[in-house]
Amino acid sequence: MRDVKDIKLAVLIDADNIPYSHVKEMLDEIAKLGVPTIKRIYGDWTKTTVAGWKSALLEHAITPIQQYSYTTGKNATDSAMIIDAMDILHDNKVDGFCIVSSDSDFTRLATRLRESGKLVIGIGEKKTPKPFIVACDKFIYIEIISNIEPPKPSFSDSSFNKGYNRFDKTDSRLIRLIKSSIEDLADDNGWAFLAEVGALIIKKKPDFDPRNYGFNKLTPLIKSLSKHFIVDEREVEKTHIKHIYVKIKEVAKPPIYRNQNKQNS
Numbered sequence: 001m002r003d004v005k006d007i008k009l010a011v012l013i014d015a016d017n018i019p020y021s022h023v024k025e026m027l028d029e030i031a032k033l034g035v036p037t038i039k040r041i042y043g044d045w046t047k048t049t050v051a052g053w054k055s056a057l058l059e060h061a062i063t064p065i066q067q068y069s070y071t072t073g074k075n076a077t078d079s080a081m082i083i084d085a086m087d088i089l090h091d092n093k094v095d096g097f098c099i100v101s102s103d104s105d106f107t108r109l110a111t112r113l114r115e116s117g118k119l120v121i122g123i124g125e126k127k128t129p130k131p132f133i134v135a136c137d138k139f140i141y142i143e144i145i146s147n148i149e150p151p152k153p154s155f156s157d158s159s160f161n162k163g164y165n166r167f168d169k170t171d172s173r174l175i176r177l178i179k180s181s182i183e184d185l186a187d188d189n190g191w192a193f194l195a196e197v198g199a200l201i202i203k204k205k206p207d208f209d210p211r212n213y214g215f216n217k218l219t220p221l222i223k224s225l226s227k228h229f230i231v232d233e234r235e236v237e238k239t240h241i242k243h244i245y246v247k248i249k250e251v252a253k254p255p256i257y258r259n260q261n262k263q264n265s
Contacts, residue, residue: 006034006035006089006095007033007034007093007095007096007119008034008035008037008092008093008095008096009030009033009034009037009038009094009096009097009098009119009121010036010037010038010040010080010085010088010093010096010097010098011027011030011038011062011097011098011100012038012040012041012042012084012085012097012098012099012102013039013040013041013062013076013101013105014042014043014077014081014099014100014101014102014106015039015041015043015053015077016042016043016049016050016077016103017043017101017102017103018100018101018102018123018125018142019122019125019142020052020053020056021049021052022142022145022146023053023056023060023062023148023191024056024059024060025145025146026100026123026142026145026146027039027060029123029140029145030098030121030123030228033098033121033138034095034096034119037093037094038063038088038094039060039061039062039063040062040063040084041057041062041063041064041065041067042067042077042080042081042084043054043064043065043066043067044066044067044068044077045064045066046068055253064147065080065084065246066139067079067080072240074230078103078105078106080089080118081099081101081106081109082106082109082177083098083134085099085109085113086112087237088139089116089118091103091217094118095118095119096118096120096121096137097110097113097119097121098118098120098121098122098123099120099121099122099123099136100122100124101122101123101124101126101128101132102124102125102127102128102132103128103132104128104129104132106122106132106135107129107132107135109124110132110135110136110137114135114136114137119137119140120135120136120137121136121138121139121140121207122135122136122138122139122140123139123141123142123145124139124142125139125141125142125143125203126141126143128141132227133206133207134158134206136206137202137203137206138202138206139206139207140207140209141165141207141209141212144209144212145211145236160265167211167212167213167214168184168213169213170224170225172214174213175225175228177201177204177205177208178197178201178228178229179228179248180204181197181200181204182197182229182246182248183248184200185197185200186248189247189249191232191245191246191247192245192246192247192248193244193245194218194219194222194244194245194246195229195241195244197218197246198218202242219231219244222246226249227249228248228249229246229247229248229249230246230247230248230249231244231245231246232244232245232246232247233245234255237258
């Protein structure tokens with residue numbers, strides 16, 4: 001697998017429906033996933049609604065693309081982004097695209113880019129429609145990456161779900177998703193390599209992120225669900241590296257009581 005440092009990304013930002021206040025956090029997140037060799041932002045810069053972006057563009061070397069709104073009710077910005085994305089695709093100078101938008105109009109674009117073998121990462125708000133989310137290889141919520149260091153959650157604390165609404169609740173759907181992914185990858189003894197489990201979960205659910213549940217990594221999230229899973233940390237021989245494996249905890253079956261007072265036939 002290619003090193004993250006070698007993955008070249010084209011970052012295309014929709015200024016019309018993405019807040020500018022956390023652009024630094026967004027770019028820091030993108031830097032973890034690859035090298036943003038192209039950074040462009042699209043909007044009608046004659047409008048006051050996108051004026052807040054202007055200082056951020058200079059600070060982070062993002063190229064503004066002017067797109068006038070020719071008619072009322074039509075989003076010319078979307079069309080400009082799509083045309084540019086296809087031009088970049090055919091130049092074949094990047095390995096993937098990061099589409100920063102909460103607009104479902106980019107669903108077909110994301111699908112087309114993936115059909116061409118490109119990595120597609122989406123970044124948007126939690127209001128982003130599901131079709132665009134699932135069209136991406138990975139989708140990241142702005143609400144999660146823009147938060148200042150969140151308080152450490154505890155699922156045993158009843159105040160958790162009341163006090164920190166920016167985190168999702170762990171529910172039966174998440175448990176089933178993790179269990180099915182472990183079952184797909186488990187060896188004969190039921191153990192699965194956690195890194196592979198995490199990668200498979202993202203393939204099944206592109207917006208999955210441990211930070212959505214208040215954890216920075218997958219391992220502590222799985223450990224917090226000790227009722228359902230067993231975690232085993234195995235040291236690699238002659239190194240200080242530990243490989244994390246996970247297994248579904250078997251539920252003890254209730255004993256079967258047989259009627260000892262059978263009537264004689």
